[in-house]
Amino acid sequence: MIDETSFISRVTPIFREELEQDHLQVTMDTTQEALEKWDSLAHVRLVLGIEQAFDVQLEASEIEKVNSVRAFYDIVRDRGQ
């Protein structure tokens, strides 16, 4: 089971890549609302990136609802690698 610190360190480069922000800092409390670049197109890319990096499959309802770093963490913690 992955802890929060190592999740943040692995997920940060994905956020930076997919949102195309080289110096972005994310925390467990970062939400979609707070990040301007996290729009619907970026959302798809984020989901794809995180699915592939943590070898996890989000369900359709989760793809729709996941809107914060913590929400991603909860899914990865339970089912990811």
Place this chain on the structure above:
Amino acid sequence: MVHQTPWLLTPTQEDRDALARLTGASGLDELTTLRSLANRAWIEGELRSIGRKVRKLLSSGDWQGWAKGAGFTKFSLLIISSNTVNHLTDALIATALRAGILLDCRIAEYEEPESWLADNELELAAKPPDATLLAMDRKMLHLHAQAGDAKGADAVVESAIARLQAVAAEIRRTTSKTVIVQTIAFDAADPQLSMDAWLDGSPRLLIARFNHELVRLARTQSLLLFDVAAIADLVGHATWTAGRYWYTVKMPFAPACIPLYAHRLFQLIAATLGKSRRALVLDLDNTLWGGVIGDDGINGIVLGAGNAVGEAHLAIQRMALDFKSRGIALCISSKNTDEIARDVFLRHPEMLLRENDITLFQINWDDKASNIRAIADAMDLGLDAFVLLDDNPAERKQVRDLLPMVAVPELPHDPANWLPVIQAAGYFEQISFSQEDKARANYYKGNAERSVQAQKVGDPQKFLESLKMEMAVSPFDAVGRSRIAQLISKSNQFNLTTRRYSEAEVGALEARSDKHTMQVRLADIFGDNGMIAVVICDKQEEIWEVDTWLMSCRVLGRGVEQAMLANIAQRAKAAGAKELRGRFIPTPKNGIVRDHYSKLGFEKIEETAAGETVWRLALANFAPKDVPIRTLDTGDA
């Protein structure tokens, strides 16, 4: 798994590190590094990340310069889709770079392409993309019918085809460029019963009928067909289906399949740009047969029916023969003693490939890269036209390292598993298939025979006379159209301006009175060479300017250029022109025609810093050079 592009090398940690080191600071160097790194079996997310780096580099870079100087080709693609395809952009950019294409990709996600086209007509006409991919899906085409409703099913297919035809025609009218249409994949979410094969209105039957009609439409309307249904068949519909990504964001197919989709799309596009592969180099031991001929002898190698390994190697030979029938030249490169290895082609009863099927043998103890280079030189083909099939990973690596332009597929250890990998890679894509293609492998042979004749006769002039050449010249017409377009898209070396025109644009030239067009065929005592040259001139009152002049390198050194010039000059004079103008636009590949106009007696009147030159020839005192070619001009007098 075939959707993971297994013919490409698996990325290593070093590849990932090299990728991470790229800063975007040193333009062309990084682009070249990215090109070689793109050539790996990356998964979708990684491919996108490479594409993103390329896009950033290009956004600040000197596209024009890179395209000219370093062998890259600029290409702009518009994708009109009713689904979500935005996430494809970066993967497409990365995949395009694999083929040396610098892609500018624009996406229009729209439910109704007609209204999008109407809104964007002016902009499209002003800055037309090189190709438009029309990615229409079942929903947009209203491909739905009641089970058992034969009439309804027919009507639905008919109206979907009519709509697609109208949209394609509108894009063609606005852009005058290539329009790509896609077949529709079966859907794993539809009923999969046997009865669906015959039940009118079943999704499977509707899609099958639609695709059948679409192929016909594409062939008659000169649309470029991208057979997405075949890709979905290959990976399996259960893998292809977007599933949750359809219901959430309307992706047309599973993201995991994007690397394969992108790869095949750019093989098709590369073929329109003259970047298709044209020759297959085969290794011998443990590739064409099992075992080592030098050790095992002709009776010891494993080949043929009744033995699993022998059957597998036989299937590889059968595949090679099939490529040959599509005009792909087959060559042999093997570390062996020539006499011993060649004997297998002459005497082994189970061999499907015979000596005659092979354009060139390079059997010696030199390294593979040198041999492939020798083959390329002898055949007058660029290295980027070659594919090497070799069971030995060390040989593959050597060729990849030294000759990165040659395609070298990774192969499974068991030759029984080779074919699906090689076929999925789709190396030999072609956009049309003509009589010339069928016979192309023979042309190479004919060339070899002509060079024997040249040695026999000795005196080059006498040799040319002994060929008894006849050159047939006629204006562009519907019969020649697809071959003309093919030559225009493929010719890289003997090509003065390398201007590419789509088949539709070529068709439009047929009726233009302000253009003089020529399709040129050449026959000699060794046979018909087929269409070997194409010319397009802009006719102004006093001056005819040669817009396009290209020729097949097969007929170099035979006086064809001189005979063609004599014909053009005669035509221009008859039309009242006083002068011919010619232009040479340099590319990395067309160095052989740098002095073309100079050799023909033109005088240089302009030269740019980039090496582009303009030439003139006064017609009043032009005397054509006497060459032993009889010209038959069937154009209107």
